[in-house]
Amino acid sequence: MTRRPRNGRFIDRELWPRLVVAQDEVAAAQRTYADVLALVPEAEAALAYAKARLAEIEAEISVTLAA
Secondary structure, eight states, X not given: OEEOXXXXXXXXXXXXXXXXXXXXXXXXXXXHHHHHHHHHHHHHHHHHHHHHHHHHHHHXXXXXXXX
């Protein structure tokens, strides 16, 4: 048995399920990618905060050691 997609060409019945699975995998990966990209600004802000806090503590240590 074959299926005819929109372009009129035939796809073997064994290839059709594989095609559908691959399309679903791509769609899932695209959703995951979009979700991860949405987290980037939050992660960048958290990293900037952590670096600033570290710099403050290192500055305190430097002042303490210099005294």
